[in-house]
Amino acid sequence: MILHGTVPFSENEEMMAFMPASDILSRFTVLDLTRVRSGPTCVRQLGDWGANVIKIEATGNQAGDMGGARHGSDFQNLHRNKRSITLNLKTEEGVVIFKKMAETADVIVENYRPDVKFRLGVDYETIRALNKKIVYASISGFGQDGPIANRPGFDQIAQGMGGLMSITGKSGEGPMRVGIPIADLCAGHFAAQGVLLALLGRETSGEGQWIQTSLLQAQVAMLDFQGARWLMDGDVPKQAGNNHPTSIPQGVFETKDGFINIACAGTHMFARLKDVLKDERLNDPKFDELEGRSSNRDELNALITESIIMDTSENWISKFSEEGVPSGEINTVDKTFESPQVKHLGIALDMVSNERG
Secondary structure, X not given: OOEXXXXXXXXXXXOOOOOOOOOOOOOOEEEEOOOOOHHXXXXXXXXXXXXXXXXXXXXXXXXXXXXXXXXXXXXXXXXXXXXXXXXXXXXXXHHHHHHHHHOOOOEEEEOOOOOHHHHHOOOHHHHHOOXXXXXXXXXXXXXXXXXXXXXOOOHHHHHHHOOHHXXXXXXXXXXXXXXXXXXXXXXXXXXXXXHHHHXXXXXXXXXXXXXXXEHHHHHHHOOOHHHHHHHHHOOOOOOOOOOOOOOOOEXXXXXXXXXXXXXXXXXXXXXXXXXXXXXXXXXOHHHOOHHHHHHOHHHHHHHHHHHHOOOOHHHHHHHHHHOOOOEEEOOOHHHHXXXXXXXXXXXXXXXXXXXXX
16 A cells, blocks of 8 residues: 655645645545546545545556646646545455445545446445445446446536537537536536535434436536426527527627627616617617517627727726626636636635655
8 A cells, every 4th residue: 555645845834735625524534436537526525625535546547547647737636635545446455455444434436437336346335334324426427327327428428418519609510518527527516515415414314325426417407597498498499609598688799909798687787788888779679678689689799899899898897897787808717817806716726745655
């Protein structure tokens, strides 16, 4: 066994490799069997709130689960606030050691294909026989059972199967994935929520439980109002590009020096927009109600653009904010982290890492 830990550079060093947001979960031990992204995302949440996370790494996995360097950006992004142990679960000795650890653990998280944990002998029922209080979280591509349960599942596959790619991008340009692994991330967050609820339930029942989610389930759940449009109204949502599918006007508009987002949800908000723009053409009765703004969306957007293209993004955002019209700049990632508000919120923190064997 090789135990990797992270420690501060010195007692006075403010930047630490282990710096959870809170110690609220410090009494819980989590065994992390996860890899790739959805599972590590789940466990990352628990580590961020102070849980004692022990990542179980396969032997020879020094490059990390994502194929990047251990000290590379994505590995550190996924596996912060964790310790790790190298353990070969394909050997009898490795499984014995893991089961011994599981006897006193609170949580196990895995995102193998559904059959793998049974073949390894570390499935929920096996572990529960050793520790009835264990909360066991499983994340898969498509569910623990069903006609395609054992297919290999990845984020973009789930985006497509879950309907997201059919409503992302401009009409007529074909399906489009979103720019982050949203199915992975949401499955991880749902699993973390399930773990916390199961731990809360354990306080009264005295027993843990097996919680399950998948990339496909998470992606379908995240369709939200777009899914409800079909389920309740029989309306199949289509691609709308940068336009909001039902709230109009809402989208991207060009200014003198770039682009901004404007979001006018409802007639009262649209009235505020008109007060700022002072363009009499926007008072046309066909724009008074949502139905008219929807059927004349392209004309309405063109009129708004004609008005705002004469001034800078900064000036328009200032004017809209004064009148309570939601608007905002469209940042590249570097500018996002340079934003005064993002800096004020402390979203990005400096960390240092010191690995010890």
